[in-house]
Amino acid sequence: MAYLAGFGHYLPARVVTNAEIGARVDSDPAWILSVSGIEERRFAADESLVDLAVKAGEAALASAGVVAAELEMVMVATGTSPRNFPGPAVSVAERLGATPAAAIDLPMASAGSLFGLALAARLARGPILVIGAEKMSGVVEREPLEKGVAILFGDGAGACVVHPSRGRLRVIDSEICSDGAFAEDLKLEQGQPLLMNGRSVILQASRKIPAVISAVLTRNELSATDVPVFLMHQANQNLIDRVAQTLGIDSTRFFSNIRRYGNTSSASMLIAASEWFAADDSPPLTPVVFAAFGAGFNWGALLTETHA
Amino acid sequence: MQTVAKRNVSPDPDESLFDSGLLDSFALTDLVSGLEAEFGITIPDRDLNPRKFDSINRIVEYLENQG
Numbered sequence: 001m002a003y004l005a006g007f008g009h010y011l012p013a014r015v016v017t018n019a020e021i022g023a024r025v026d027s028d029p030a031w032i033l034s035v036s037g038i039e040e041r042r043f044a045a046d047e048s049l050v051d052l053a054v055k056a057g058e059a060a061l062a063s064a065g066v067v068a069a070e071l072e073m074v075m076v077a078t079g080t081s082p083r084n085f086p087g088p089a090v091s092v093a094e095r096l097g098a099t100p101a102a103a104i105d106l107p108m109a110s111a112g113s114l115f116g117l118a119l120a121a122r123l124a125r126g127p128i129l130v131i132g133a134e135k136m137s138g139v140v141e142r143e144p145l146e147k148g149v150a151i152l153f154g155d156g157a158g159a160c161v162v163h164p165s166r167g168r169l170r171v172i173d174s175e176i177c178s179d180g181a182f183a184e185d186l187k188l189e190q191g192q193p194l195l196m197n198g199r200s201v202i203l204q205a206s207r208k209i210p211a212v213i214s215a216v217l218t219r220n221e222l223s224a225t226d227v228p229v230f231l232m233h234q235a236n237q238n239l240i241d242r243v244a245q246t247l248g249i250d251s252t253r254f255f256s257n258i259r260r261y262g263n264t265s266s267a268s269m270l271i272a273a274s275e276w277f278a279a280d281d282s283p284p285l286t287p288v289v290f291a292a293f294g295a296g297f298n299w300g301a302l303l304t305e306t307h308a
Numbered sequence: 309m310q311t312v313a314k315r316n317v318s319p320d321p322d323e324s325l326f327d328s329g330l331l332d333s334f335a336l337t338d339l340v341s342g343l344e345a346e347f348g349i350t351i352p353d354r355d356l357n358p359r360k361f362d363s364i365n366r367i368v369e370y371l372e373n374q375g
Contacts, residue, residue, distance in 0.1 A: 202333035
């Protein structure tokens, strides 16, 4: 296994409040907060998906003390690539100065950065930069505006350097899973509105996320009560609370920034990790668990411990 | 249903539990867990289509099909 050596994130400057988005979909700001835990999100104006990804990637490289020329691989997870091919990874790698490192796209919403971390930890022979970047504003603004979709999402990017030999978090174990039987329940086709069967998403996520976290913890002789910090995809505060309740722990153990940024899909878990990493003062050798769930459905969990 | 809806309810057997406001996404999760505990069964995730649990009659039909 490998190490998580540094994190970074980038959020566009424009703040979109519940009042602004609510006015567009005839929704009360307080109702949006109650069903999602979101008060505001960020929308990029002139910045592209690649711009967001590059800024987060640069921050993660600086945090890890790695220069782009050292990178063995760059992975970019996104569900909002503006074109089918080439995906954003090659442009991001080129802009960062990582050429000729392999640039790999993970066209996965929400769970993409978790899959990227798990794969990178298994593959790393040199430093691998994993980025989750999303420009969801271009999606939620597609007509017809759907209230349940428009209120949730925001733009942003998060990144992590996975290193084979050093870093503050050592990767212990991971499990990543997929079930295409639910592919129609959350999907985005090019140029089309996002389609979401919210009941199915919540129902499946409420069961699958605690189950996969428990599976990874159990085989490492740990329980949820042993874990002080969970860094989960910021989909919905009510879902985060539900996962904590199912695991039998207080939801304050789940780092949350969804109130400020909304659901930034594949970027959200790494944005949360970056903010936690920058502020963390936890003692050595405490478990930290990452988890995510998204379209596909794809889901998984990754267990790390802080490393002196 | 009383437990999940957090009040005394007696829905019509064919009434949509979602449309009537008795169930929301998270309450459905509680309902499924309650059915598993009450009937001593494990409902596979693949069977968890919200439509299968949208009325009392549909829930009964699902449970009867489990034998």
